[in-house]
Amino acid sequence: MQLVFDARQHALPQRRELWQTALCSAYIALDAELPGTNDYQGSLSKDDFGPVSITDIRLSQHVIRRRRQHLAQLDKDCYYLQILQKGHAQLVQGRHELPSNQAVAAMFYSGEPYDLQCLADIRALYLEIPRESLRNRMARQDFPIAGNVGIGSGVGKLAAQLCVNLAAESRAITHADKARLGAELLNIVALVLDRDPGPDTDGDPHRLARLSLIQSWIEQHLSNPELSLEAIARHHNISVRLLHHLFRQEGESPAEWIWSRRLQKCHDLIRSPQEMHRSITDIAYSLGFSSSSHFSNAFKARFGMRPSEARRR
Template identity: 25%
Template sequence: MPDTEFAISADAGAERHDRWREALADAFGPFEVHHGKPAQFAGHVRYARRASLQFNDLHYQGQRLERTAGNVSRLDQEFYTFGLPLSGPLAVVQQGREFQVEPGCVYLMNQSLPYQATALGAAGYRSLSVSFPRSALSQRDSRIGAFHKLRIDDGSPRGAMLASYMDHLFKGMDGWSDGEVAELGERLIDLIALFMVQDGQAQASASDSSVTLAHRQRALAYMRQHLADPDLSPQRVADGCGLSVAYLHRILRAGGTSAEAFIFEERLERCRELLLNPLHRHRSIAELAYQAGFSHPSHFSRLFKRRFGMTPRDWRARS
């Protein structure tokens, strides 16, 4: 399995510290690295990209990692990490919330928001994790929080199944074909959505039945498939899915979104990807906006800057 590995120890010089930060940035996007006690500073990261997934083995101590708002603006896309801690704890602060992850749990975290993570304990923090685009989860359920945690040491069959799946997935990594990794990764994300995202939405109301969930997922999939249609509207989505407009609004609202908000968000994400794709460098920003379904380039530019903190032109200049 092709992979990348980098390690650093307490006696490393400044140049090695810079390379450690670069290794983390290549694996997870840009970070600021704040040193603790020099004698405790150490780190090791190994990661491999397969299909649309990235498999990580990260171990560090004597340092605090920080993703600032500036770091976030340089990420190529929003992504989540599903992790299985092997040592810890790790203290995390994100969006004003403080929480810890440690052995005995699995967690799901949005890596595309500012946060700070401090490795605690004599052994530091180590986890096995899988990173994947936000869209891989949102197509299953749009109600994704920034952080979810599930115990695996309290007899919960959900946590135990997720932990066991992760363990077997990593142990067999060298033997899986790319096609098998892609399929197994899809099943892992299915389980994460089922056991963590959906189960974490206050156990969903009784009206949010399996039929309702199926209709909502079908509506979300329809909108993704027809983003390029500038006339895509709730009425068109409802007609395409065989639903009434009122029912469409109700099931999307129960999932924490609306047709209009979902369409705009997905179009902006698609434009962000197109702007960084070298195959589209010869095309104008307006042309890419039209391709994603926006009718007015100026409106698109305002939405893009509000969403990502920079203009489409500045975003493209990063590639």
């Protein structure tokens, strides 16, 4: 593992700012709320294993927050699997409140806000997994944005132990072998998630499967200006009332989810080098927006900047 940051190597007044920079560099944009002292202890090491990355991190007690304004800087579409080796933590994402310890891991998504509270000094491994790479390996497609994963026994324990061993022996493993081992690790994690009922213990699997099917269909029709709740319900042979009920379990209305996905897709297209020939207005209109000013205001409310600023960045 390559050392990214060690607080002990820096003077006390610099530690807080440098630690925040190190976290954003190793992971994604976020805020770290540290204890009210500069005498902060923490270290972070990282290595890549083919499609996945593993970080070995030691943290003093504090809170890590990812907010809407950070999503505009999203350069990774991935899941994180937190494997604690010492201490306890609590993660909140969407309607999910996830404890984690040595027997239960927490899995969460980079594309939605979250709060990660380290309840004491901890040591943890974080497995960074590209979302598409994981979904392509899974039989089930109803995994929510966050969930708990059992790692105290069975295949879950095997996956966690493999992460520990890879981190410990990374310097002795060749680059080619790391790529192959990372691919195998990803296969094992997909197997764990296919078998483990933990990701949404309070959910109805049939409801989740139906909701996932509806969301997938909506994604394919986001550019249709005639897309409506009535059309969605009619296509899936359900009532609009049931459609609202399915989405309410996820903490938002169908309309909110649709506009959120349209905004995110506009954001991705605006920042894509392949779409630079298209005007921002053209992109917005192609995703169902009919007013440039409404789109610009909605975009800024979600991402903290105007569409033109996002393109320049």
